[in-house]
Amino acid sequence: MSPPPPSTSGSVIRRSLLAARRHRLLVIGSLALTSHQICEALVPVVIGMTIDNGIVPKSPSGFAWSIALLAGVFVLLSLSWRTGYTCINRVNLDGGHELRQGIVGRALRPDGLAGRRGAGEATVIASSDTGRVSALAWLVGRQIASLAAVATCTIALMNVSVVLGLIVLVASPAALVLMHFVSRPLERRSDAEQEAAAAAGGLATEFVSGIRVVKGIGAEAETARRYATTSRESLRAAVRAVRAKAAYSGIGTTFSAALTAVVALVAGLFALDGQIAIGQLVTVVGLAQFVQGPMTILGFFGVDLAQKRASAKRVADFLNTPPEIIPAAESVPGDEGTALLSVAGHPESAWPVLDVEGGTRVGVVFADQGDAAAFVDTLARRAPIEPGRIRVGGKDLAALTPAETRAGVHTQHRDAHVLTDTVRDNLTLDGPLDPKALHAAAVEDVVAALPAGLDERLDGSGRTLSGGQRQRVLLARALHSPQPLLVLHDPTSALDAVTESHVAAGIGELGERGIVLVTTSPALLSACHTVVAQLGGEWTAATHAELFDTSASYRELVGA
Known part of the structure; x- marks a missing residue:
């Protein structure tokens, strides 16, 4: 056409x-x-x-x-x-x-x-x-x-x-x-x-x-x-x-x-x-x-x-403003495996080597938060990408349109906004509410505190909510998304330690989808199967406990 x-x-x-x-x-x-x-x-x-x-x-x-x-x-x-x-x-x-x-x-x-x-x-x-x-x-x-x-x-x-x-x-x-x-x-x-x-x-x-x-x-x-x-x-x-x-x-x-x-x-x-x-x-x-x-x-x-x-x-x-993202004419051949997300390594890259399968949780810790935001923007297909660097569902990300990318990946930015609508419609427009997602995001207490509950209308980007309440509503929205791969960028930065631990445990129970957590939160990283951290200019992959025990640089990055 x-x-x-x-x-x-x-x-x-x-x-x-x-x-x-x-x-x-x-x-x-x-x-x-x-x-x-x-x-x-x-x-x-x-x-x-x-x-x-x-x-x-x-x-x-x-x-x-x-x-x-x-x-x-x-x-x-x-x-x-x-x-x-x-x-x-x-x-x-x-x-x-x-x-x-x-x-x-x-x-x-x-x-x-x-x-x-x-x-x-x-x-x-x-x-x-x-x-x-x-x-x-x-x-x-x-x-x-x-x-x-x-x-x-x-x-x-x-x-x-x-x-x-x-x-x-x-x-x-x-x-x-x-x-x-x-x-x-x-x-x-x-x-x-x-x-x-x-x-x-x-x-x-x-x-x-x-x-x-x-x-x-x-x-x-x-x-x-x-x-x-x-x-x-x-x-x-x-x-x-x-x-x-x-x-x-x-x-x-x-x-x-x-x-x-x-x-x-x-x-x-x-x-x-x-x-x-x-x-x-x-x-x-x-x-x-x-x-x-x-x-x-x-x-x-x-x-x-x-x-x-x-x-x-x-x-x-x-x-007539031209698009910022134009798919590459040809994709770089690669492994059409089962990985939901594959990130290829590069000597000068600020990105990690990743392979995310369904049902796994992978934490990514960047030394520079600007690099973290750029990485998340790229996965959301909001920034250009070289062919062959990232594959989503086995397909070269550079050859996919943003709409095709977002059919398989849902990216929750840390600067996401609450919509001027009811809490229910902020969480899901078409499908039913998922009790597991509500529990994992610790949004049940937020709903209970509102006069109209799920039907409470949120105006002005949720200005009647506290920062932590807004963040929990946004996290619950992300957990209701149907995509098989979920990328979360600092989803608990405004939460207290108790609520953050609750969220980490809840995310740990969501085993049916692949989740990438770009964060420095120890609670969330402890819920991941694997953590990839940028230490001394190089990327190191291990569990959170192993990195915490063996690397002072890692402990400094995660604020411990």
């Missing part, structure tokens, strides 16, 4: 507006908004007719007929707005939701995102930019309705006086041309404002999500300085954009007011000369005031479209 074509700003816009039959709602909504604007334009026309046909001649029948017509216009106006608002809002909300689903889907793909794509950047694109793109539904509907309103005003004015109609007919395109040229600086500054705001928002999200790390390394001052610098740049960009928008609005308002004044002056002179009636004068003044709104909307079209196209481009660029 050929890969889908890359996304473009145009395809993102079409996906937002037209996919899933939203084009029907867009058409209905645009027609309804057009009907609303036409009715708005007809209100001063009908009021003028009421004056000329009922009030001036003192005709009860003419007055009654005109009032009935005015009431009908208002009824149609109200219904049109309700229909248009409902349809266009549906397109807006559904289109934004579909784009957000696309962003989240791309962010969560197992093959990852090449380059640095922080959580903050993805959050800004998935919220702000997708919202701007989906708001194109309103831009389309309002532009069509505004064109219809200007046309209705022009026809109505020409029906009163050809001169008045020509004034509006000539002034409208002139205003659009003028506002197009005036809007160019605003377009540039608006785009710069969006970029700066996205950078500041992304940085803030990353700092807040990593506040514990920031405090742990004492980087609060540097973090505040970097955010202040980015925030000030965002502020300066926003001020420049506001100034440009103020100038743009001022010019547009001045032009519209001048047009209204000219039309009112000419209409007043015509009324004094008896060329138009009093009711027609009221109609002309009302139309001249009303037409300012649609003309302003038409004048802002270029600016609005430029902003939304810039957001659509950012969405498309995110969707």
